[in-house]
Amino acid sequence: xxxxxxxxxxxxxxxxxxxxxxxxxxxxxxxxxxxxxxxxxxxxxxxxxxxxxxxxxxxxx
Amino acid sequence: xxxxxxxxxxxxxxxxxxxxxxxxxxxxxxxxxxxxxxxxxxxxxxxxxxxxxxxxxxxxxxxxxxxxxxxxxxxxxxxxxxxxxxxxxxxxxxxxxxxxxxxxxxxxxxxxxxxxxxxxxxxxxxxxxxxxxxxxxxxxxxxxxxxxxxxxxxxxxxxxxxxxxxxxxxxxxxxxxxxxxxxxxxxxxxxxxxxxxxxxxxxxxxxxxxxxxxxxxxxxxxxx
Numbered sequence: 001x002x003x004x005x006x007x008x009x010x011x012x013x014x015x016x017x018x019x020x021x022x023x024x025x026x027x028x029x030x031x032x033x034x035x036x037x038x039x040x041x042x043x044x045x046x047x048x049x050x051x052x053x054x055x056x057x058x059x060x061x
Numbered sequence: 062x063x064x065x066x067x068x069x070x071x072x073x074x075x076x077x078x079x080x081x082x083x084x085x086x087x088x089x090x091x092x093x094x095x096x097x098x099x100x101x102x103x104x105x106x107x108x109x110x111x112x113x114x115x116x117x118x119x120x121x122x123x124x125x126x127x128x129x130x131x132x133x134x135x136x137x138x139x140x141x142x143x144x145x146x147x148x149x150x151x152x153x154x155x156x157x158x159x160x161x162x163x164x165x166x167x168x169x170x171x172x173x174x175x176x177x178x179x180x181x182x183x184x185x186x187x188x189x190x191x192x193x194x195x196x197x198x199x200x201x202x203x204x205x206x207x208x209x210x211x212x213x214x215x216x217x218x219x220x221x222x223x224x225x226x227x228x229x230x231x232x233x234x235x236x237x238x239x240x241x242x243x244x245x246x247x248x249x250x251x252x253x254x255x256x257x258x259x260x261x262x263x264x265x266x267x268x269x270x271x272x273x274x275x276x277x278x279x280x281x282x283x284x285x
Binding site: 008010021032 | 079083086087097098099101102105148152156259262263266267269270273274276277280281284
């Protein structure tokens with residue numbers, strides 16, 4: 001019985017480890033998604049304010 | 062990539078499958094007569110090995126596709142699958158040693174299946190080291206694709222080593238069938254399905270991460 005309990009906890013520990021890895025990937029993914037959104041926003045704001053880039057896009061000043 | 066809903070659904074199914082699998086391994090399945098309780102590690106060890114092989118097969122396919130198309134997507138898929146494959150194969154080596162100690166009386170022995178599997182592990186650790194090394198990305202991706210394809214040749218060797226070279230490792234699946242009592246077979250199948258789900262989820266997340274990193278890099282170059 002003691003061995004079975006030990007095995008169960010070993011099994012559970014590995015599952016928890018794998019879930020922790022999964023959570024780490026999800027967290028990193030979310031952080032990168034936020035970074036991408038912020039960069040896209042900065043890019044849009046930067047382009048809007050830059051007369052040269054507006055000219056490149058063919059927009060009237 | 063549409064991840065949100067699909068991944069949440071997979072994660073919930075995975076959680077339920079994990080609980081069912083734990084119940085089956087520790088409550089439902091009978092204890093094996095000769096090996097005793099330690100045999101239950103088999104329901105963990107075999108699915109881990111299956112996922113390792115599946116991951117390395119994906120690395121091989123991704124390598125072939127990368128060399129044909131030179132697409133970053135295939136390269137990213139190869140890297141992601143290799144990382145997960147190495148993680149799972151490390152767990153295969155650990156759980157195998159835990160099983161071997163009470164059954165063979167030693168943590169490790171130079172037996173054909175163990176040796177070929179260790180070689181496989183080294184090949185894909187090498188693959189990851191190559192990816193992490195500094196240098197030209199294009200060249201690294203090309204080299205990694207070749208290592209991924211050539212490395213996969215070891216998988217059939219691992220599989221057939223116990224059958225052809227008569228090693229110590231037990232052979233479960235033979236031409237005559239699985240050689241397991243129905244409750245044991247069902248427990249193994251549920252465990253296999255659970256780990257396959259985990260693999261799918263991990264691979265999707267890891268691939269997304271790899272591609273998102275690229276997007277961040279390219280956006281950083283554009284931002285004034």
